[in-house]
Amino acid sequence: MARRIEMDTALMKAALWTGVALVAAMIVSQGILMHFIGPPSPNLTAQELAQKFIARKGEIRVGCLVMCMFWCFWATWSMAITIFIRKMEKGYPILTYCSIALNGGGYVFFILIPMTWAVIAYRPETLDPAIMQIMNDWVWFDYLFTWPPFAAWMAIIGLAILKDHNLPTLYPRWVAYLNFWCAILIFPAGLIVFFKTGPFAYDGVGAFWIPFFIFFGWMVTMTVTTFQAIARRRLTLEAELDAAIEAEPSPSAL
């Protein structure tokens, strides 16, 4: 067929795969190389923390490089969903613009995480442990305390799905509710500022593990549902195209 649907499904899928790569690289770099899933206790002394960085400085440096490379994919992955938000909106796409702004901003937090760890691991032997402790706290605050733009984006995805004017809708409606749920439940990450021990310290169940699993689980779910949305959208567009071609007068009739 000479004419093709206007959506480049291969590029859309590639953008989604970058999100899968991000999660995989996070497990390899932050988990296997750096041993930072979960976080070191905020209750460690500066000396104990310094020992961790000195002992694993090689792995941390490599891990930071990997993380820095793959976490730039936040931008490509999130735009695959944003483009669907655009298609779910009509002429004044406020949710789309909010989505772009929130992800452009949120993305900076992502990159600052490995960058700061890399600076700590750059000369850990001579770095004052007290300063190292503050820098390490800073990374975990960057990791968790920066939840609001991500929660706001989840809420925006949810809103866009509930208000979708397409028939059939691009995403099933349960995805909207899942996004609202995730938006609310990464909130305890904001409590880390009050505690140095217990479930809401930055190594705790409530402040780290629940938001961590919810966030990356949500990334996986959004990836799968967006793959499905691409497949459904493709079928719809192809059907529309076929109908348009059939509606045209055939060359013999001219």
Place this chain on the structure above:
Amino acid sequence: MTTLVETESLSTPKRVPGEPGAWIFILGDMCVFAVFFSVYLVQRAHDPELFARSQEQLNRNLGALNTIFLLMSSLLVVLAVRAVRQDAHRHLAPYLFVGAIVCGVCFVVVKAFEYHEKIAAGITPETNSFFMYYFVLTGVHLFHLVFGMGVLSVLWRLAKHENPSGLHLAFIEGGACFWHMVDLLWIVLFPLLFLVR
């Protein structure tokens, strides 16, 4: 508390209230609260004496007052959902939703007063682990309640439509179920923090 939309229940006998998707949100949320409650109970078992002593310092009257506000708001939401379904009573639904929102506002005001009372007495989340749980659990619940008031205000707007669509009705049911969940969580939280010995 919220029952089926009668017209739709005829064609689909096993229908759940609201949209099925909304229950991912509601049940998922309740699971996470169940984790929080379990963590609290485990911590409490480690130091029952401290928890009992700290609990004495809570203001039970304010907790009970808030329980009444939430139960009233849930009742108003039930009546509002019923009203929306009936042509004759639909015009009452927006007022009932506003009434539920006012109850929510009262809850927030009482809670603010309660927090202020604690902080004025020098009690903060850092005082001991009981008060850490007290502030965090009631704070997370309050966050849900404020979100729930946002949901209720959407329901209030939808209820003003003269002829709500099936999707609108389902959304209203789902939103109402969310509000009942906020109420239910408080019904568990109140005895857990204020009363259990």
